[in-house]
Amino acid sequence: MTQPQDKKPKKPLEQTLAEALQAAKDLDLQSSRADAVRLAVQTLLLIRGGMNPDLFAKQDRKFNPYPALVKYIRASNTETLGALADDVLRNISPEFITLRSLGLPAEEIYRSDELGQQAMTLLKEETTPLVMLMKRLYQEARGFDEADSASGESPTPSEA
Amino acid sequence: MSPIAFNFGPIARTAAGGRDDTINLASLPLHVLLNALTAATSAEEFIAWLWHDLYKPAFQWAKKNDNDFSWLHIPGIGAFQTAEKIFAARTGIREGLVSTHHFKIKSLPRFQVQEWQVMSDQGDQVNLGSKVNYLQLSIAAEPALATALVRAAIADAFIEVVTRKVAAALQKALRLKGFPIERVRFEFKSVYGRSFSSPFNDSEIWDKVGKHFDVRLDGTTFVMEHVTPLSDTTGIPFDTVFTADLTGKLLTLEELINNTISLSELLVLYQDSRTIIIAVPQSQIYTIDQVKLTQETIAATRKRLNDFDVLTAVKGVDYLQVAFKSQVEIRKVPVEEIEKKRPLEKIVLRPSELMTEARNDPSGQICRLTGTPFTSSLIPSPTSLSDLFSSSFVDTEFTGLVGDISPLAHFYLLNSPNSDGAGKTGVPKRASLRGSFMLLAPASHVAFDEGQAQAIDRPLLDQGGRFANTLSRITTTTQEFTLFQQMSRRIIANLWQSIAPGEPLPLPYLGAIALTHKQAQSIKLLLPKLKQVFTDVTLHVYPFEITVRPAIEVVIETALTDQKHAGKHTLLKTTPRVVTVEPRSTLPLLIDDKVQINVTAELFERAEMLYRLMLSLPRQKRKIRQSDLWLKLILNSSDPITAVFESAQATIDSKKLPKNSSMEHAAFRDAESFWLQYFDTDSPAQSWDAYERQRLETSTTLEQFPAIMLLIRALHDPDTKGSLP
Numbered sequence: 060m061t062q063p064q065d066k067k068p069k070k071p072l073e074q075t076l077a078e079a080l081q082a083a084k085d086l087d088l089q090s091s092r093a094d095a096v097r098l099a100v101q102t103l104l105l106i107r108g109g110m111n112p113d114l115f116a117k118q119d120r121k122f123n124p125y126p127a128l129v130k131y132i133r134a135s136n137t138e139t140l141g142a143l144a145d146d147v148l149r150n151i152s153p154e155f156i157t158l159r160s161l162g163l164p165a166e167e168i169y170r171s172d173e174l175g176q177q178a179m180t181l182l183k184e185e186t187t188p189l190v191m192l193m194k195r196l197y198q199e200a201r202g203f204d205e206a207d208s209a210s211g212e213s214p215t216p217s218e219a
Numbered sequence: 220m221s222p223i224a225f226n227f228g229p230i231a232r233t234a235a236g237g238r239d240d241t242i243n244l245a246s247l248p249l250h251v252l253l254n255a256l257t258a259a260t261s262a263e264e265f266i267a268w269l270w271h272d273l274y275k276p277a278f279q280w281a282k283k284n285d286n287d288f289s290w291l292h293i294p295g296i297g298a299f300q301t302a303e304k305i306f307a308a309r310t311g312i313r314e315g316l317v318s319t320h321h322f323k324i325k326s327l328p329r330f331q332v333q334e335w336q337v338m339s340d341q342g343d344q345v346n347l348g349s350k351v352n353y354l355q356l357s358i359a360a361e362p363a364l365a366t367a368l369v370r371a372a373i374a375d376a377f378i379e380v381v382t383r384k385v386a387a388a389l390q391k392a393l394r395l396k397g398f399p400i401e402r403v404r405f406e407f408k409s410v411y412g413r414s415f416s417s418p419f420n421d422s423e424i425w426d427k428v429g430k431h432f433d434v435r436l437d438g439t440t441f442v443m444e445h446v447t448p449l450s451d452t453t454g455i456p457f458d459t460v461f462t463a464d465l466t467g468k469l470l471t472l473e474e475l476i477n478n479t480i481s482l483s484e485l486l487v488l489y490q491d492s493r494t495i496i497i498a499v500p501q502s503q504i505y506t507i508d509q510v511k512l513t514q515e516t517i518a519a520t521r522k523r524l525n526d527f528d529v530l531t532a533v534k535g536v537d538y539l540q541v542a543f544k545s546q547v548e549i550r551k552v553p554v555e556e557i558e559k560k561r562p563l564e565k566i567v568l569r570p571s572e573l574m575t576e577a578r579n580d581p582s583g584q585i586c587r588l589t590g591t592p593f594t595s596s597l598i599p600s601p602t603s604l605s606d607l608f609s610s611s612f613v614d615t616e617f618t619g620l621v622g623d624i625s626p627l628a629h630f631y632l633l634n635s636p637n638s639d640g641a642g643k644t645g646v647p648k649r650a651s652l653r654g655s656f657m658l659l660a661p662a663s664h665v666a667f668d669e670g671q672a673q674a675i676d677r678p679l680l681d682q683g684g685r686f687a688n689t690l691s692r693i694t695t696t697t698q699e700f701t702l703f704q705q706m707s708r709r710i711i712a713n714l715w716q717s718i719a720p721g722e723p724l725p726l727p728y729l730g731a732i733a734l735t736h737k738q739a740q741s742i743k744l745l746l747p748k749l750k751q752v753f754t755d756v757t758l759h760v761y762p763f764e765i766t767v768r769p770a771i772e773v774v775i776e777t778a779l780t781d782q783k784h785a786g787k788h789t790l791l792k793t794t795p796r797v798v799t800v801e802p803r804s805t806l807p808l809l810i811d812d813k814v815q816i817n818v819t820a821e822l823f824e825r826a827e828m829l830y831r832l833m834l835s836l837p838r839q840k841r842k843i844r845q846s847d848l849w850l851k852l853i854l855n856s857s858d859p860i861t862a863v864f865e866s867a868q869a870t871i872d873s874k875k876l877p878k879n880s881s882m883e884h885a886a887f888r889d890a891e892s893f894w895l896q897y898f899d900t901d902s903p904a905q906s907w908d909a910y911e912r913q914r915l916e917t918s919t920t921l922e923q924f925p926a927i928m929l930l931i932r933a934l935h936d937p938d939t940k941g942s943l944p
Contacts, residue, residue, distance in 0.1 A: 082903070086903065086904045086907070087904045088904050088907055088908060088911075089908045089911075090907070090908060090911045092911075096907065121879070123884060123887075125887060125891075126881070126883040126884045126886070126887035127883070129864065129883065129887060130883045184858070184861070185858050185860070185861060185914075186861065187858075187860045187861050187863075187864045187887070187890050188858055188860040188861065188894065188907075188910055188914075191860065191890070191891060191894045191898075191906075192903060192906070192907050195903045195906065196903055199903070
């Protein structure tokens with residue numbers, strides 16, 4: 060997972076999320092669980108995208124969203140993807156943001172079919188590797204990551 | 220697991236003509252050396268035998284009729300007409316001795332013992348050579364592990380004693396114009412790009428090939444140079460140097476691995492766990508004294524057993540003498556009056572014959588420890604069980620042993636943990652015949668697929684087309700048995716070299732590794748190296764190349780964390796097994812007194828793979844190691860990344876974390892670096908697929924290989940204890 064060299068955002072969060080979500084949909088996986096993996100990653104991106112940029116603004120204690128994601132997903136008692144996303148996001152970033160690009164995936168994860176259950180199981184059992192994959196997609200789309208401790212970005216509300 | 224390849228020189232014998240169409244795998248150096256050692260009646264004949272087939276590597280073949288070929292190779296005849304005169308003069312032998320090794324010419328001298336009397340059946344070897352002298356060691360005992368070390372020590376001692384005596388006789392007899400011959404070196408070189416007119420003529424073959432051969436004495440080394448014209452050398456492993464040492468000295472492992480063969484290897488025709496058959500020179504060179512041989516073998520055995528810390532005499536009773544009298548026989552293999560032949564398969568069963576005699580003897584007994592029938596006048600003194608067995612003894616089926624113990628098995632009882640004052644305060648328990656044990660010995664067996672023995676080249680001078688078609692069969696003579704052992708010995712030597720470079724094998728004349736509980740650490744070091752047993756072995760024997768499966772007799776027993784292992788008589792729980800060296804092999808491994816597993820290449824590879832992954836997990840908190848925990852987690856269906864995360868959480872010392880960090884952060888970093896190390900690629904999809912492959916492989920590991928954790932610990936756990944309580 061290569062860390063971006065350029066420490067300034069190349070694109071707004073809106074565009075980042077849209078591209079990362081598209082990359083997740085386009086993942087050409089050989090796995091028999093490919094559809095569930097893609098849906099699980101979309102769920103993670105939805106949570107990641109909804110995090111308030113203010114979380115990353117504190118200079119004294121850098122916030123790293125990925126261990127937090129692992130922690131709260133593993134701790135959650137929810138049973139559906141939608142409930143899980145809601146539960147985790149409220150724990151990490153109660154004042155979450157909304158982006159237009161989050162609309163469609165948000166709709167997709169509120170489902171109760173078998174695929175949704177598979178993705179849910181995956182997220183609960185293989186949280187950490189899925190977060191690795193999501194992180195990679197997010198960073199590639201963003202060209203930069205607020206979670207990078209060397210980052211000096213201070214996202215503005217207007218971006219949100 | 221890198222493949223092993225041997226090249227001891229080109230083939231030396233084929234049968235062609237009529238319905239025969241076969242080859243033998245023993246190389247030219249082996250063939251001529253074994254002829255010289257077993258058939259020569261004088262130094263002159265010995266030297267003549269060494270170069271009697273000098274020109275076989277020219278591979279000049281002529282067609283006689285429809286299905287009959289001649290291998291034109293004799294110095295003094297045809298293209299090589301002038302060679303005999305030159306080399307006979309140089310080596311001080313009479314002209315004619317070499318050229319008549321296939322034909323009788325009244326006016327010319329001839330070998331006293333002919334080739335057909337050395338290898339009585341050129342095709343399949345059924346009988347020992349009719350005029351060859353053989354010594355045989357027979358140990359009348361079932362191949363139980365309780366007697367394995369003593370049997371191996373006797374075998375090693377026997378080979379050493381005979382080798383030293385033959386070497387002394389050779390040194391006395393073998394002189395070329397006053398100079399001793401201590402070594403024989405065969406050099407094989409290929410040349411290509413030489414064109415020949417069609418049809419060939421003798422003077423052309425002599426000019427372009429024959430005159431480039433050489434025979435000479437270089438110091439104390441008898442040297443023969445051979446040249447083989449090839450149409451193209453690309454991809455054909457041909458050139459090699461092969462050296463035989465006739466001094467009887469122990470060779471270094473490096474020499475062995477680099478194509479030097481010892482006198483003991485050349486002499487030993489056959490060996491298994493109960494019998495050794497050694498060919499010795501004709502009586503004009505070496506006189507057999509069976510009584511002296513036996514006495515000296517007993518003395519040499521005692522020295523070895525002392526070195527292994529094995530008691531051989533207690534309270535005035537010399538148990539080694541008793542064992543030799545009752546269960547060990549050294550004899551000259553007789554020629555039977557009626558058949559006048561000595562079938563090999565019958566001779567190797569001599570130990571069984573001896574046991575049958577004991578079984579039928581009115582005073583015969585059956586050993587309660589090993590099942591061996593025996594007769595013995597030794598009445599063991601009453602022993603109390605507490606002397607024989609420690610308090611942690613687990614083999615309850617053997618309690619109550621007071622009599623009916625064969626003399627060889629007595630060593631097992633004599634050397635119990637508490638025997639002869641051992642086990643008391645300040646005296647370590649005796650563990651030479653208890654606890655961890657390893658024996659790797661060459662076995663006179665080999666397997667190969669005849670169908671794979673295709674000629675990889677058609678020699679340039681094969682004008683007759685001998686190698687134009689597929690050969691029908693590979694046949695085995697006594698000389699192939701030497702070849703088979705030669706490969707097994709080198710594989711074992713290579714294993715030993717990997718953990719003890721420069722050190723001789725523990726039983727060097729037998730070519731065996733024997734390690735007792737005292738060397739438990741060496742056993743542990745050797746275990747990971749045993750992956751060499753799961754490798755392909757190729758024999759290059761020009762113009763053929765064949766995959767062979769040499770055999771090794773194996774016993775492996777190792778304690779893991781059981782501190783009282785050596786007190787539990789675990790040697791009674793396993794038996795030696797002959798395994799072949801090949802990817803499909805299986806190795807029996809007794810882990811402790813409860814668990815025995817069969818190690819396969821797949822199990823070995825899986826264990827190695829998991830161990831490689833474990834190496835990147837160094838955390839440890841008190842006695843909990845992250846790598847151990849990770850292994851347990853993945854074997855319990857965790858994915859490898861989650862297992863890193865969770866094992867890190869359990870082994871991170873939170874007091875040592877930086878102020879702005881947390882357990883989750885540190886564990887996540889561990890998981891992330893593991894991901895980056897093993898799964899990261901240019902493409903996120905490919906990274907995930909790599910992760911999934913690994914997850915699938917690890918998640919099925921326990922199902923496929925229930926003993927994987929034990930094997931990983933056996934192979935790699937440096938803390939495994941082998942010491943006595």
